[in-house]
Amino acid sequence: MTPTVRARLGTVLAAAVPVVFVAVLFGYPVAAIVGRGLAPEGTLDPEPLRRVFTDPALRGVVWFTVWQAALSTLCTLVLALPGAYVLARLRFPGRSLVRALVTVPFVLPTVLVANAFLALGVSRSLGAILLAHVFFNYAVVVRVVGTRWRNLDPHEAEAARMLGASRWRVAREVTAPALRPAVVAAATITFLFCFTSFGVVLFLGGPTRTTLETEIHRQTTRFLDLPLAAALSVVQLAAVLALLWLVGRSERRAATPARLRAAREIEHAPRTPGAWVLLTANLLVMTALLLVPMAVLVVRSLTPPSGFGLDAYRALGDLRRGSTLFVPPLEAVGTSVRYALAAATIAVVVGGLAAWAGARSRSRWLDGVLAVPLGVSAVTLGFGFLIALDEGPLDLRGSAALVPLAQALVALPFVVLLVGPVLRSIDPRLREAAAMLGASPGAVRRRIDLPIAARALFAAGAFAVAISLGEFGATTFVARPDAPTLPVVIARLLGQPGEAAFHAAMAASGILMVLVVVAVVVGDRARVGRFGDF
Amino acid sequence: MRRPRSRAAFVRVPVTTLVTTLCATLVATLGGVPAGAAERRVTLVTHDSFALSESVIDRFTERTGIEVQVLPLGDAGQIVNQAVLTRGNPVGDVLFGVDNAFLTRALDANVFERYRSPAVDGVPEALRLDPKHRVTPIDYGDVCINYDKAWFAERRIPVPETLEDLTERRYRDLLVVQDPSTSSPGLAFLLATVAEFGPGGWQGYWKRLRANGVTVVDGWEQAYYDEFSGGGAGGDKPLVVSYATSPAAAVVYADPPITRSPIGTMTGSCFRQVEFAGILAGTKHRAEARRLVDFLLSPAVQADLPLQMFVYPAVADTALPAVFTANADTADDPYTMTPARIGARRDAWIRAWTGTVLR
Numbered sequence: 001m002t003p004t005v006r007a008r009l010g011t012v013l014a015a016a017v018p019v020v021f022v023a024v025l026f027g028y029p030v031a032a033i034v035g036r037g038l039a040p041e042g043t044l045d046p047e048p049l050r051r052v053f054t055d056p057a058l059r060g061v062v063w064f065t066v067w068q069a070a071l072s073t074l075c076t077l078v079l080a081l082p083g084a085y086v087l088a089r090l091r092f093p094g095r096s097l098v099r100a101l102v103t104v105p106f107v108l109p110t111v112l113v114a115n116a117f118l119a120l121g122v123s124r125s126l127g128a129i130l131l132a133h134v135f136f137n138y139a140v141v142v143r144v145v146g147t148r149w150r151n152l153d154p155h156e157a158e159a160a161r162m163l164g165a166s167r168w169r170v171a172r173e174v175t176a177p178a179l180r181p182a183v184v185a186a187a188t189i190t191f192l193f194c195f196t197s198f199g200v201v202l203f204l205g206g207p208t209r210t211t212l213e214t215e216i217h218r219q220t221t222r223f224l225d226l227p228l229a230a231a232l233s234v235v236q237l238a239a240v241l242a243l244l245w246l247v248g249r250s251e252r253r254a255a256t257p258a259r260l261r262a263a264r265e266i267e268h269a270p271r272t273p274g275a276w277v278l279l280t281a282n283l284l285v286m287t288a289l290l291l292v293p294m295a296v297l298v299v300r301s302l303t304p305p306s307g308f309g310l311d312a313y314r315a316l317g318d319l320r321r322g323s324t325l326f327v328p329p330l331e332a333v334g335t336s337v338r339y340a341l342a343a344a345t346i347a348v349v350v351g352g353l354a355a356w357a358g359a360r361s362r363s364r365w366l367d368g369v370l371a372v373p374l375g376v377s378a379v380t381l382g383f384g385f386l387i388a389l390d391e392g393p394l395d396l397r398g399s400a401a402l403v404p405l406a407q408a409l410v411a412l413p414f415v416v417l418l419v420g421p422v423l424r425s426i427d428p429r430l431r432e433a434a435a436m437l438g439a440s441p442g443a444v445r446r447r448i449d450l451p452i453a454a455r456a457l458f459a460a461g462a463f464a465v466a467i468s469l470g471e472f473g474a475t476t477f478v479a480r481p482d483a484p485t486l487p488v489v490i491a492r493l494l495g496q497p498g499e500a501a502f503h504a505a506m507a508a509s510g511i512l513m514v515l516v517v518v519a520v521v522v523g524d525r526a527r528v529g530r531f532g533d534f
Numbered sequence: 535m536r537r538p539r540s541r542a543a544f545v546r547v548p549v550t551t552l553v554t555t556l557c558a559t560l561v562a563t564l565g566g567v568p569a570g571a572a573e574r575r576v577t578l579v580t581h582d583s584f585a586l587s588e589s590v591i592d593r594f595t596e597r598t599g600i601e602v603q604v605l606p607l608g609d610a611g612q613i614v615n616q617a618v619l620t621r622g623n624p625v626g627d628v629l630f631g632v633d634n635a636f637l638t639r640a641l642d643a644n645v646f647e648r649y650r651s652p653a654v655d656g657v658p659e660a661l662r663l664d665p666k667h668r669v670t671p672i673d674y675g676d677v678c679i680n681y682d683k684a685w686f687a688e689r690r691i692p693v694p695e696t697l698e699d700l701t702e703r704r705y706r707d708l709l710v711v712q713d714p715s716t717s718s719p720g721l722a723f724l725l726a727t728v729a730e731f732g733p734g735g736w737q738g739y740w741k742r743l744r745a746n747g748v749t750v751v752d753g754w755e756q757a758y759y760d761e762f763s764g765g766g767a768g769g770d771k772p773l774v775v776s777y778a779t780s781p782a783a784a785v786v787y788a789d790p791p792i793t794r795s796p797i798g799t800m801t802g803s804c805f806r807q808v809e810f811a812g813i814l815a816g817t818k819h820r821a822e823a824r825r826l827v828d829f830l831l832s833p834a835v836q837a838d839l840p841l842q843m844f845v846y847p848a849v850a851d852t853a854l855p856a857v858f859t860a861n862a863d864t865a866d867d868p869y870t871m872t873p874a875r876i877g878a879r880r881d882a883w884i885r886a887w888t889g890t891v892l893r
Binding site for chain 1: 588591616618619715753758759766767776842
């Protein structure tokens with residue numbers, strides 16, 4: 001075997017792991033449940049699909065789903081891109097805490113966030129949906145775009161300025177193309193989250209606003225109209241695939257290599273009045289949009305009817321003690337952390353291999369494949385698990401393993417997004433020099449690729465932990481033994497009437513927030529290698 | 535060349551430690567399931583609100599040697615649909631939590647096998663809705679409108695008594711209900727209105743309710759905590775569709791403790807829900823499953839139900855806790871409907887409701 005063949009084989013094997021992972025845990029279950037709905041007797045019945053496009057109500061659902069997601073994505077980008085810049089480039093006291101805090105919304109249960117928004121006087125409306133989508137996805141833009149921005153060498157922009165280009169022209173012709181892959185990736189992920197958002201639409205949109213996701217849920221869990229649910233899922237899947245295909249195509253054409261540099265060599269304290277204004281304005285936006293709703297939850301957890309203090313946190317450990325419904329808070333924290341670490345490990349290993357394989361080929365289809373699960377209904381996947389993974393070694397129903405596996409599925413695309421660009425940016429001359437000095441291909445991977453990627457992998461892992469800590473969608477439909485995570489504990493507490501239960505749920509969300517801040521700060525603190533230290 | 539080397543060494547230590555730690559966690563989490571570890575075990579598939587005292591379940595295990603694994607899988611509608619989908623190869627052995635609203639869907643799909651528990655003799659005839667004994671009644675409760683006592687007292691407005699009262703001007707914009715296509719209590723309340731006004735009249739009633747400013751939300755949590763003024767979480771509507779036992783729950787979950795419930799029940803608005811358990815066809819633990827069904831009707835569990843799930847025990851003459859008798863209500867004459875009638879018309883009613891109230 002020649003070294004080239006061996007290298008190609010390695011790439012193929014590395015790509016095979018994520019492909020098999022997604023095929024078994026996503027492709028197969030979804031195909032099973034859609035097949036059961038559209039071809040119950042083995043032959044395809046196109047009638048339900050036709051219905052989706054001929055019934056005006058269902059057509060309206062499809063259309064609303066698409067445009068509310070597009071509009072939400074646009075709002076998120078407009079508000080979060082300046083924030084991403086500020087957090088990436090400007091050095092100011094408390095920055096790492098702010099970075100961690102803006103990530104917290106991403107993991108909060110929608111039912112609590114909806115309650116906080118309503119308490120702030122927001123009424124159920126389209127505006128409330130958009131506002132909440134910005135709240136939840138701000139972190140996606142800050143993380144994905146900020147990562148690129150932090151390491152983008154400003155040298156080219158400075159050179160262009162020196163040569164007389166206007167600020168606007170530099171932004172358009174130098175900075176924008178270099179940022180584009182990250183912006184497109186963040187926009188895609190935000191769109192997918194908004195496209196399939198469930199709680200936000202139900203709790204803040206009110207019952208008159210229906211999306212594909214809420215309609216699939218209704219048809220599956222209420223009417224058991226599997227043919228219609230399957231048809232809606234197919235439409236949802238087709239839209240997601242079309243989007244990812246378009247994105248992949250345009251990105252292949254537009255791919256521009258960018259020079260990267262260590263963040264600490266680029267970032268600076270705000271020097272000009274303009275920079276100060278930018279910083280202040282963005283901190284104000286973050287406060288109004290993200291911190292105030294979060295503060296509502298924290299304040300409520302500290303002000304139960306018995307007065308200001310930690311009573312709600314104490315109640316969390318006392319309410320329903322002795323009942324099967326009772327979960328000691330520490331145990332729930334432990335379960336959450338264990339599941340999250342397991343999910344993050346799976347996501348980092350599988351996603352790391354995908355990123356490595358992706359970096360060695362010019363094609364980007366793998367990124368697209370891994371993002372598909374984000375765009376498909378959680379209830380379709382959950383019910384698919386039930387009927388597909390029910391035999392032999394794949395009978396994972398009721399197994400604790402299914403929870404981190406499902407969470408890893410959600411975290412995977414982020415790992416690839418955060419690690420891929422770093423691996424792609426490794427200067428090939430570095431590898432060649434090492435090989436010339438006698439290093440074996442394995443040694444090159446171990447001594448060059450791994451150290452450079454380690455930092456990115458670690459940060460991606462921390463973000464995967466954060467995602468898994470808050471993940472509620474897919475895992476609610478997964479048959480699991482009774483080891484509830486914090487989001488499940490919150491849902492259970494809210495299922496009971498009584499002020500103490502309500503405030504205890506707020507306390508549980510307070511603990512969840514602290515855990516996320518810790519995960520993100522730890523991830524941000526790790527400092528390895530020159531690049532990717534975001 | 536010294537700098538890169540030293541950096542690589544610096545990296546390798548934490549990465550190796552990290553990988554080892556994470557792998558250990560992974561193995562612990564994935565391998566931590568005692569699959570088939572116990573000799574005799576039975577899996578109870580149920581809804582997310584299922585609760586019993588741990589000591590009661592422990593006593594069952596001590597006495598019978600059977601370990602009980604509880605698998606909560608969503609709400610009452612979801613667990614029935616999942617049972618239908620997995621018929622023949624069920625996720626568990628016993629299903630608890632199917633109610634009269636979804637009973638026929640489960641029975642028509644043959645998801646249960648027959649079993650007549652000897653203990654069912656203690657259950658009143660009115661609750662035994664399946665003469666073929668595929669399901670066993672375990673508990674019942676009433677879905678009713680709750681009201682915020684203080685709100686009505688402060689304004690000296692009389693509390694509404696009948697469903698018709700709710701369409702009066704003085705109760706304008708006061709009521710919050712749940713969408714019956716997403717919520718169990720929402721569906722029960724829709725059935726109450728159908729039972730009261732009949733097939734020809736219930737839609738007209740909802741039109742009047744709509745004209746009188748009824749608020750519709752997705753689920754019980756949103757209604758009770760986001761909208762209801764008696765929920766203690768910032769809502770401003772004094773009337774909500776909830777349960778006849780909610781006043782008792784509000785006392786049990788009060789902090790600091792209170793003796794008199796802040797909310798009351800409109801007993802003229804109630805629909806009776808009966809919850810059943812059944813043995814899932816295809817179970818590999820039939821003997822254990824039967825013991826579990828018997829256990830659910832045993833005095834220990836029946837007496838435990840009121841304060842665990844805020845429902846009434848199905849077995850007559852079960853003693854009720856004092857806090858429950860003092861605060862929980864029951865309707866003397868609740869609305870009822872046969873499971874067969876619900877099963878035949880439920881989905882059509884929900885669709886018609888959506889057209890009348892939401893469009």
